[in-house]
Amino acid sequence: MMNFQSCVDIKKEWDIVGARQLGRERAKAIGFGTVDQARIATAISELARNIYLYAGSGVICFETIDEIDRKGICIIAEDNGPGIHDISKVMEDGFSTSGGLGAGLPGVKRLMDQFDIVSDQEQGTKIRTVKWVPQRRF
Amino acid sequence: MRIPILKLHNYLLISIQIDLDDKTAIQFQEDLLNKIHSSGATGVVIDLTSVDIIDSFIAKVLGDVVSMSDLMGAKVVLTGIQPAVAMTLIDLGIHLQDVPTALDLEQGLIKLRQELED
Numbered sequence: 001m002m003n004f005q006s007c008v009d010i011k012k013e014w015d016i017v018g019a020r021q022l023g024r025e026r027a028k029a030i031g032f033g034t035v036d037q038a039r040i041a042t043a044i045s046e047l048a049r050n051i052y053l054y055a056g057s058g059v060i061c062f063e064t065i066d067e068i069d070r071k072g073i074c075i076i077a078e079d080n081g082p083g084i085h086d087i088s089k090v091m092e093d094g095f096s097t098s099g100g101l102g103a104g105l106p107g108v109k110r111l112m113d114q115f116d117i118v119s120d121q122e123q124g125t126k127i128r129t130v131k132w133v134p135q136r137r138f
Numbered sequence: 139m140r141i142p143i144l145k146l147h148n149y150l151l152i153s154i155q156i157d158l159d160d161k162t163a164i165q166f167q168e169d170l171l172n173k174i175h176s177s178g179a180t181g182v183v184i185d186l187t188s189v190d191i192i193d194s195f196i197a198k199v200l201g202d203v204v205s206m207s208d209l210m211g212a213k214v215v216l217t218g219i220q221p222a223v224a225m226t227l228i229d230l231g232i233h234l235q236d237v238p239t240a241l242d243l244e245q246g247l248i249k250l251r252q253e254l255e256d
Binding site: 013014016017020021024034035037038039041042045046049093100103104106107110111 | 157158159160161190191192193194195197198220221222223225226229230231232
């Protein structure tokens with residue numbers, strides 16, 4: 001079951017900070033600990049910066065996932081930019097076309113539990129990534 | 139927004155206490171290099187105790203400012219990196235290997251003194 005979708009437009013540089021702050025609040029409300037809050041906020045920051053840098057504008061949406069046996073947060077980053085030419089290339093550590101560290105997308109994949117990316121030249125890029133609240137064991 | 143840079147003897151002290159956006163980070167880089175130049179400082183401590191997120195961009199800016207300061211003849215130590223931030227950086231694949239770090243401001247100043255005496 002998914003609910004409470006909220007979205008942040010990414011149009012200017014400051015929106016990167018706005019998106020990660022909202023994401024952190026959501027993560028905290030869902031029940032993530034401090035370290036996972038930092039992981040989620042960092043992942044959002046990387047996704048938002050990619051939108052700003054490569055597509056110019058786009059949107060980041062958050063969904064709370066509330067299933068019977070598990071809870072989590074789903075982050076969807078979507079843009080109508082030029083698309084990613086070679087997805088396997090951008091998933092390599094250290095690959096960057098902007099002089100950055102090339103840690104962005106492979107980093108997001110490691111920070112989160114699930115990661116899906118769809119991209120083409122006509123429709124832009126859509127990334128969907130999920131983090132689950134660690135289950136307590138009794 | 140500008141990050142204040144304090145001078146103490148021949149050291150510069152900076153405590154970052156805001157959520158850094160890209161522009162502020164770049165501005166800080168420039169301000170610090172200018173301040174090193176005008177003050178003749180030989181050591182710099184950048185305290186990150188209040189920073190709860192460092193993404194790949196901020197990490198690059200911090201790593202670069204250490205190398206740039208080094209070129210100018212000033213040693214920089216990063217202090218107070220929080221456990222959650224350290225874990226996130228390693229997940230991102232960022233190791234900041236050539237960057238001197240210390241647990242807190244006090245340890246940072248001790249480290250600087252040792253490095254500058256060598």
